[in-house]
Amino acid sequence: MSTPFLSVRDLRVHFSTEDGLVKAVDGLSFDVEKGKTLGIVGESGSGKSVTNLSILGLHNRERTTMDGEIILDGQELLTASERTLEKLRGNKMSMIFQDALASLSPYHTVGVQIAETYRKHTGASKREARARAVEMLRRVGIPQPDVRVDEYPHQFSGGMRQRAMIAMALVCDPELLIADEPTTALDVTVQAQIMDLLKDLQQEFGTAIIFITHDLGVIADIADDVLVMYGGRCVERGTKKEVLRSPDHPYTLGLMNSMPTLNGSVDVPLTPIPGSPPSLLNPPSGCRFHPRCAFAEKVSGGLCSSDRPTLEVVEGRGSACHLTQEQKQDLFADFAATRHN
Amino acid sequence: MSNTTPLLDVSGLTKHFPIKGGFPIRRTVGAVQAVDGLDFQVAEGESLGLVGESGCGKSTTGRLITRLMEPTGGKITYRGQDITHAGRKELAPIRSEIQMIFQDPYASLNPRQTVGKIISGPMEINDINPEGGREKRVRELLEIVGLNPEHFNRFPHEFSGGQRQRIGVARALALQPKLIVADEPVSALDVSIQAQVVNLLQKVQRELGIAFVFIAHDLAIVRHFSQRVAVMYLGKIVEIADREDLYENPRHPYTRALLSAVPEATVDEEPRERIRLAGDVPSPINPPSGCRFRTRCWKATEKCATEAPPLVQVEGNKPGHLTACHYPETTETVPAPRLSKDPEAAA
Structure with missing residues (x-):
């Protein structure tokens, strides 16, 4: 086997708080291959979100102690400078959050927010970026994308906001997508739509996906491999079939x-x-x-x-x-x- | 359901929230039709599940039954007494018989009161002095819900989410209610804790013979807890039936689509075909x-746009299984959660 696309080795993330040291992640290792989906299951406080924030380098470095190795396509991320990470975030790797309304800026149109990421990483003009935003909205299945692009997040329904977030995350064709409970706040019928969308997009672009959820049913639907976390550690891993059966x-x-x-x-x-x-x-x-x-x-x-x-x-x-x-x-x-x- | 008068009888229940607008004189320009003509009964000791997606009016229904809101139309009869527009004084004795359990165990307990105070609150308000004193009763209640009776003078923040929900249950039980309206009682809890609370509610329902209106969006939990289930869509009941009938033999296309969208933690050899519903729930305004x-239904015709289907026992339904659809699903269709054989439906 060649080197995996993303490889996390013996990751430890500790926060020092007033009450003491919180060992949020305590020795975690896993790999993700391109075009595959790794499902991470765990309850609140199991360290699943913390793990993924460390991949993206979104922890406050002054207050967080991180140890181990995170290697994305041959590049070490834990020790990388903020500038390097900035170039990767939104470009090579990106993230979808659970609460789309809270993660989108209420003061900017959806189109501007999607275009911003694109312009930052490609240096495209405003017009090009806008055209790209419309194309992305169309791709994630938003009706009338050329009209919707100028609307604000509050004018979107919950499912559409989540689609807009996905559009934003995918605007630079990332090779790694981290989805942190992207469907938890949605109704089942909309959840089904979003999961189908992610599967379609993955097939089209060969994206590696880390899908974080607490719902084993969602795992059964979307994941190839499963990692079960408890108290900051991995307790079990295997293919979806092995773990669920x-x-x-x-x-x-x-x-x-x-x-x-x-x-x-x-x-x-x-x-x-x-x-x-x-x-x-x-x-x-x-x-x-x-x-x-x-x-x-x-x-x-x-x-x-x-x-x-x-x-x-x-x-x-x-x-x-x-x-x-x-x-x-x-x-x-x-x-x-x-x-x- | 052998009894003649049901515990709770709801007919034509309607709640419209007015939308004000205009300048300089603000007037009503429209209405959010949150609940629009519901009919259902709850028998003594029975658990009725209300399921549906967000915005379908299930929580509003719960609040109307408990009379935390006043209905715009229809009738609510509790043990033969019309409480639709009953005033504070009339409601007082009934309020103690209809209790509520809320979704968020963090927001529904006063952080500045001890657990003992929270649970004895309903007894204080109703001036009930149980034998042996309120404190003794609080200890009993804590024991029933599986908490340490010695913890009655602790504060809510000292408890975990699941334990707090137990406190909420104890408070609802304090007045020995006949009916509990539980609005998403487990959806804020972790999976491993959900089962603890579901089992507790089930124990309470069976041992104390309390009727439940169980509001939830999780179809598997509702199936586990409720003997009868009503599916709501946009302020209306589209289907109501005993749980076996509803889950084995859904007749309304929406029920079938909803069931097929529930992700299950099983790995089938063949990937499970799902009915994809396009778009979102339309606005209740x-x-x-x-x-x-009809806007999301793959079977909709002209008739569906002009004629609202009544909630009736359509042909092939068992007694008590009511469906509001002009073109109900036939029995030949494979039960939804397993497989849907018509790919047309998925398009």
């Missing part, structure tokens, strides 16, 4: 069991994960999931609370858990029976 | 004539 970590299993489905039995109560996500100020020792894990006592010697399980990845598949494969086979057996009919 | 869904 045969989850290998109690947390992933717990997430799936706590979600009702459209065709499951309604008489069986859901199986929630007890407790709540950990505080990253004072995270649990050992495996960060052990206080909520149903199987922690199955591991002898209290290993779960003392030692951090290693994530051994073989051909892109692996999970960080102290349970042995045989134990998992026994303990997870019910899963297949209850979930897939 | 100027809703389409006839059937309100």
Whole structure:
């Protein structure tokens, strides 16, 4: 295998706050290939957004300690100067945020905001940039793009705003697109439209996409590979099929069991994960999931609370858990029976 | 639903919000038709789910039932008593029987009051002194919702989102209500916490026999929680049925499209075909004539534009399964969430 397009190695992002050191990301590694979508799943505070802000270099450097390696197409990003990053952002890599209304400027027309990025990176004239903005709006499926280009974000509906954001992110044909919960605030029918749009655009341009979400259903729809995060660490990774069909970590299993489905039995109560996500100020020792894990006592010697399980990845598949494969086979057996009919 | 009088009977319920404009004299220039002629019943101890996309009027419906808003038209009957335009005094005894759980567990609890004060608030207002004192009752309630009874003098910020939602549930239970309107009670919570709260609500519903109007946009959660489900679109109910009928055999094209758009965490061998609805929900200020869904419907004809379809038991429906459509989906169509076989529908 050649070198991956984006490679993140042992990333650590720590913030020092008044209350102490927050270890938002604590040793995370992954690769993304061109034309592929990596889905990152995790709950609030699992470090998924922090990871992606560090790829884009959007953390305040004075208050953030970052360690590890982020290499995009042969270029190291963590140590890169602000000027280098500025040239890359919006150009080679760009981002779609969750809340489109909050991420668009209310004082500028949508067209101006799309054109701005284009002009900055290509040095195009105002007229060229405007034409490009219209073309982008058309490409993301906004009706009457030549009229809409002069409208303000408040005149757009939620789904259209998200489309405009996508247009802005794609205006320079980026090779890496980071989508941070881009559909969470949208209705399901609009969510379906946006996901189809992203898939179409990816096919057309071969963009590498990192798709952050808390919704395993969305992952099943859009991702090729999946990375499950918990408490700033990766607990499980693999292809979408591997992770969703045969989850290998109690947390992933717990997430799936706590979600009702459209065709499951309604008489069986859901199986929630007890407790709540950990505080990253004072995270649990050992495996960060052990206080909520149903199987922690199955591991002898209290290993779960003392030692951090290693994530051994073989051909892109692996999970960080102290349970042995045989134990998992026994303990997870019910899963297949209850979930897939 | 064997009882003769339902707990709650809603007929023709309408709420229009006036839009003021003009200068120098501001007058009403239009109306947001948030809710437009709803008919439904809720039986004692039953859970009715209200689903639909944002702007379909489901939250407004919740607020009308609890009479936090006054309807523009129609009738709300609670246990045989007309409360449509009831005044403060008339409503007082009923308010204690109809309680509400809100979406945002951060905004719906007063940060300056202790949990004990928050939960005993409804008892204070209604001057209820339970046996053994209010504090004892608060402790009981905390125990019911799965919180430590010793925490009654803590403040909301000391609790996590899921725990706060439990406090909201405890407050709603304080007056032993007969009906709880839960407006998106779990959508602000993390996935692993959602299930905890859903299970709690289910326990409450079953053990205390409380009826629920469960408002949510998550179709899977509604299916899990509600015995009967109503699908709303642009201020109207387009389909209402027992959950098995609705999810297995959706008759309204919108219901089918909505179900097919729900992403499911399963990997099928063949990619699941989805019905793509084009565009957005039209504005409720100027809703389409006839059937309100027709602008996004792949089956719409002339008739749909001129004639609003009534909410009736269309041919092939089981009793209690009502659909408002001129051209209901037929039984030959494969149940929506699995596969849609007509590619025309996707276009």
